[in-house]
Amino acid sequence: MIEVQHVSKRYGRVTAVDDVSFRVERGEILGFLGPNGAGKTTTMRILTGYMPATEGKAVVAGFDVFANPLDAKRRTGYLPETPPLYPDMTVREYLDFVSRIKGVPPAERKSRVTSVMQQTHVADMADRHCSKLSKGYRQRVGLAQALIHNPEVLILDEPTAGLDPKQIIETRQLIRSLAGNHTIVLSTHILPEVAQTCQRVVIINKGRVVAVDTPENLTARLTGAETMFVQLDALGAEAGPVLAAIPGVTRVVAADSGGGFEVESEHGTDIRRQLAKTIVNRGWGLLELRPMRMSLEEIFLQVTTDETAAAEAARPDAAPEGDSTEEAPRE
């Protein structure tokens, strides 16, 4: 439904987006995660046809946003970072105006305006001027505006920013209910939001994609209760094959040359006793044994602060074989 191929955006010498590629399937919700200034907004602006990419190609709903901007825009709803409201229009007037420029047929305008106001819970403010709305209402009128022409694709730039907890939950429910009929890309820097709303996550940092996966996989891949960290003393430096032979262990990775190992096991098996026993029986010194748990926050931090990993992930072809596995974008 959305296909971004090697898109870059440069302003003079500054590169805001650097060779970003990803796809979003029909009906999917994709989370766009990254620190401020990572290039989320720029990427979204390219997708919506607000600005052209310096390089690369973006296809939305089957139309190249640069070659066929009008066809692509007709099928896209966009909520920018600041909701684009006209202060001196009432909510109803505003939505009516948007329905006109989005090409909603005259006969359907009234019913569309009413139905999106209900969907986004702004009907009680229908005749209030936009300048008099609270932040939460402004945000939701912005969302209503994006939905007005019932677009196939929704691009939402931080849809829950400025909402109170109850409104956040409502908005997330709304977004989830829209998936299926709509393909949604939403950006956020609130991590639980991604876990709760999105089927897939693109983590972007300094203009580059550093990870693409489901929230569950991201968590499980790098981490999870199924990975143990074992620190042995110098004697056990060659223990890898022995640990791998323990029943239930799927993979052993030497974390360093000094006897640290990451031991992965099958889901739901507890190998700690077996692990400790084996080590002690061999006469190695067991200095540390702990489960490696990482929250999405830690993954996010790790992925976005580790620049070498980021560089390798963004150019899987340029990276030597080795441990760039978890970050390589894949279909």
Added chain:
Amino acid sequence: MNSVRNVLAIAGKELRGYFASPMGYILIGLFALLFGAFFRVYLTGFAEQSQRMAMGGGGTINVNEYLIRGVLHNVAIIILFVMPLVTMRTYAEEKRSGTMELLLTSPITDLEIIVGKFLGAMGLFTAMLLVTAIDIAILFRLGNPELKPVLAGYLGLLLLGGCFLSVGLFLSSLTKNQIVAGVMTFAVFLMLWIINWFADSVGPTGRVIVGFLSITEHLDDFTKGIIDTKHLVYYLSFITFGLFLTAKSVDSERWRG
């Protein structure tokens, strides 16, 4: 068909925007007041003059020639002051408040937006001119001026206003700041107006060129009741050029981001 609908949607929004705030009413009021002031001055002058002629025995002076033409000429100057207030927010405000993002991501072309904004501003300007028609109507009630030169004069004013609006639109598209847009617009208008003051100092060839550039110079024939294709073409190409510059400015903004 679709284009027309988009243009009208934008024009309608612009026009409503003027009247949603006091701005539209203030502009119309200000324009009517200044027009009325000039009208009164010329009317008094005309009354005295015709009295003197009557006393001197014989001869009348033409109300079109003396009164209406004089007033319409001065209206050009009022327009000069009022128009920057009409156009300064058109683009600057959209850019500042982020609504530009809505317009540029909607399935409408830049040109539709520009023409819509232009027509919206023209709508307000037409309303301003219509209010002044009250003064002229009084003349028709009490005297018998010729209608055709009046209509031609108003057509000229409309075209002149269109030129100012297209330039104002362009200058507004260059900045996020309304005030900057307003001041720049005023400066450019002033230059376009006074350029023929220098006509005498630039030699015979220069005089022709300067005369052609001077935007108010072309109004003259209209106020005499002559609709000359030369002037029509001048004003229409001026407007087209202004809108073209606006289109280029909006497009380049997009690339620069």
